[in-house]
Amino acid sequence: MQNPRTVASNINWARLRPHIVGWAFISPWLVSFSFLMVYPFIASFFLSFTRYQLIGEAEFIGFESIQRMLFEDERVADALRVTFTYVLLTVPAGTAISILVAILLNQSVRGIPFFRTSFYMPSVIGGVGLALLWTTILAKNGPINAALGLVGIEGPNWLFDTAWALPSLALKAIATAGAAMLIILAALQGVPQHLYEAVELDGGGEWAKFWHVTLPQISPAIFYNVIVTTIGVMQSFVEAFIMTNGGPGTATLFYGLYLYRQAFEFYRMGYASALAWMIFLIILALTIVNFRMARYWVYYEGEE
Amino acid sequence: MSALTASWSKSKTAQRRLRDALAYTLLAVGFVWFIFPLFWVIMGSLKTFEDFNQIPLRVFPSALYFGNYPSAWTSVPFGRYFINTAIIVSLSVVGELISASIVGFGFSRLKFWGRNFLFMVLLSTMMLPFWVVIIPRFLLYRDIGWVGTWLPLIVPSYFANPVYVFLMRQFFMTLPPELDDAAKIDGCNELGIFWRILLPLTKPVLATIAIFSFINVWTDFVQQVIYLSQDSTYTVAIGLAFLRWQIAQGDPVPGLLMAATVFTSLPMIAIFFIGQK
Numbered sequence: 001m002q003n004p005r006t007v008a009s010n011i012n013w014a015r016l017r018p019h020i021v022g023w024a025f026i027s028p029w030l031v032s033f034s035f036l037m038v039y040p041f042i043a044s045f046f047l048s049f050t051r052y053q054l055i056g057e058a059e060f061i062g063f064e065s066i067q068r069m070l071f072e073d074e075r076v077a078d079a080l081r082v083t084f085t086y087v088l089l090t091v092p093a094g095t096a097i098s099i100l101v102a103i104l105l106n107q108s109v110r111g112i113p114f115f116r117t118s119f120y121m122p123s124v125i126g127g128v129g130l131a132l133l134w135t136t137i138l139a140k141n142g143p144i145n146a147a148l149g150l151v152g153i154e155g156p157n158w159l160f161d162t163a164w165a166l167p168s169l170a171l172k173a174i175a176t177a178g179a180a181m182l183i184i185l186a187a188l189q190g191v192p193q194h195l196y197e198a199v200e201l202d203g204g205g206e207w208a209k210f211w212h213v214t215l216p217q218i219s220p221a222i223f224y225n226v227i228v229t230t231i232g233v234m235q236s237f238v239e240a241f242i243m244t245n246g247g248p249g250t251a252t253l254f255y256g257l258y259l260y261r262q263a264f265e266f267y268r269m270g271y272a273s274a275l276a277w278m279i280f281l282i283i284l285a286l287t288i289v290n291f292r293m294a295r296y297w298v299y300y301e302g303e304e
Numbered sequence: 305m306s307a308l309t310a311s312w313s314k315s316k317t318a319q320r321r322l323r324d325a326l327a328y329t330l331l332a333v334g335f336v337w338f339i340f341p342l343f344w345v346i347m348g349s350l351k352t353f354e355d356f357n358q359i360p361l362r363v364f365p366s367a368l369y370f371g372n373y374p375s376a377w378t379s380v381p382f383g384r385y386f387i388n389t390a391i392i393v394s395l396s397v398v399g400e401l402i403s404a405s406i407v408g409f410g411f412s413r414l415k416f417w418g419r420n421f422l423f424m425v426l427l428s429t430m431m432l433p434f435w436v437v438i439i440p441r442f443l444l445y446r447d448i449g450w451v452g453t454w455l456p457l458i459v460p461s462y463f464a465n466p467v468y469v470f471l472m473r474q475f476f477m478t479l480p481p482e483l484d485d486a487a488k489i490d491g492c493n494e495l496g497i498f499w500r501i502l503l504p505l506t507k508p509v510l511a512t513i514a515i516f517s518f519i520n521v522w523t524d525f526v527q528q529v530i531y532l533s534q535d536s537t538y539t540v541a542i543g544l545a546f547l548r549w550q551i552a553q554g555d556p557v558p559g560l561l562m563a564a565t566v567f568t569s570l571p572m573i574a575i576f577f578i579g580q581k
Binding site: 018019020021022023024025026028029031032033035036037039040041043044047054101104107109111115117118119120121122124125126127128129132133134135136137139141142143146149175178227231234235237238241242256259260263264269272273275276277279280283287 | 323324327328330331334335337338339340341342344345348356357360361363403406407409410411414415416417419422425426429431432433434435436437438439440441442443444446460462463464466469494498519522523524525526529530541544545548558561562564565568569572573576580
């Protein structure tokens with residue numbers, strides 16, 4: 001006769017085992033989630049209420065940083081204006097172009113793999129290299145101005161012109177939207193053929209097919225791209241850091257660049273944390289608005 | 305009747321031809337739009353200084369001039385930076401592959417308390433802005449003496465990047481559950497199922513993750529510039545930025561910058577073409 005207690009604990013172990021094994025398998029992520037996500041996320045919130053310049057102790061200063069950020073520091077307003085303008089210049093145009101290019105790459109003509117590879121190439125180079133590549137394209141005596149010269153237009157010195165610097169960076173961002181293009185292309189290839197046949201039976205043309213089948217079917221992919229690129233573009237840094245250094249004046253002072261300078265050039269860790277939390281809240285709000293708006297234009301299978 | 309059909313099918317082929325012509329025209333425009341910058345930089349890297357000042361601007365160099373390459377290579381110690389970057393990138397890629405496949409396996413093939421909730425949490429962390437975590441991370445690494453070393457760039461790779469976990473999970477879900485059951489009957493435990501049965505089937509997605517993480521780590525300028533502070537540890541991206549600032553301060557050799565852009569992009573282009581097959 002076994003002790004009932006032991007039996008109970010044996011059964012528990014057998015039941016617990018899969019859960020323990022499961023948690024063991026995901027434990028690498030649990031470690032990074034705790035130490036590199038949750039902890040920093042909370043810590044930066046509390047740092048926002050301190051003054052801390054890397055030496056000594058962090059000093060509690062209450063809402064001083066937040067007040068300065070919201071009402072006194074004009075650069076913050078500049079940086080927000082630049083960043084929002086940049087989002088408006090890149091996200092809608094970038095989305096439209098990635099849809100057009102994806103449709104183009106979905107045509108049944110010869111040589112598509114070659115074109116797909118070349119269109120994606122700029123995204124592969126990425127980072128500083130791509131920024132330098134576009135610096136030379138946008139130079140005063142560069143090819144864009146040479147082309148404009150052929151039709152009698154004298155081009156500006158793009159990256160050093162207060163009015164043109166930000167649109168120039170936006171142009172670079174749009175020309176390198178390879179990842180978005182591939183996601184939409186994958187969605188296009190997943191559109192069931194019978195839906196097009198249904199439109200044909202109803203006597204619909206190409207436009208009807210695009211409007212009533214293609215667009216609703218790829219709308220989840222478009223939505224995903226809008227979310228991801230908005231979040232990404234709000235955090236832009238490298239372009240401004242390498243191509244314009246935020247200038248001329250504050251014309252390309254991205255929020256990310258301003259935050260970087262506060263944190264890693266002036267070592268104002270408290271103030272930079274407040275700035276970081278503000279951009280987090282703004283991005284969160286934008287994402288929520290995007291999800292709310294999705295109801296009106298994103299189509300999900302099996303929904304009314 | 306037959307004449308009517310013939311003319312109808314003729315107009316159909318004509319329509320088809322028109323469509324193809326339009327597609328090729330637009331593809332050609334796209335090709336120029338996406339590839340021209342790269343072409344321009346390659347041409348520029350082969351130009352002499354005089355070539356850049358000619359009016360009208362020349363597309364091709366007057367003669368192939370290779371001098372920009374050695375000068376760019378030595379103007380910044382790119383040799384060392386390449387070795388540094390290769391070490392950081394290869395150790396990171398190994399870490400991403402190991403950790404993403406283990407965690408992805410857990411989230412797709414095992415059932416445990418909190419799995420779905422934790423996976424939703426994992427997905428939502430993908431939307432957390434980089435800037436909101438970077439300052440405490442920096443302070444954490446400083447406190448354990450990692451700032452100035454490669455460790456903050458490498459070690460996190462061993463603790464599962466959510467994007468790659470997601471990719472692995474989606475792939476594991478496509479494999480039939482009977483595989484696990486059969487292995488279990490044969491006396492395999494979870495580790496055996498993962499290592500011997502499923503992992504060998506995930507080669508395509510492992511290759512994808514290897515390519516993505518290679519490119520992402522190689523071009524991750526922000527973290528490199530935040531954590532590294534000594535010349536002996538610098539990376540290719542930092543070297544390129546140095547070159548850019550030299551030029552911005554009036555060193556007037558655009559060909560040099562273009563040559564550096566070309567040879568620092570080569571590893572990415574190579575890995576991309578290897579990945580194509």
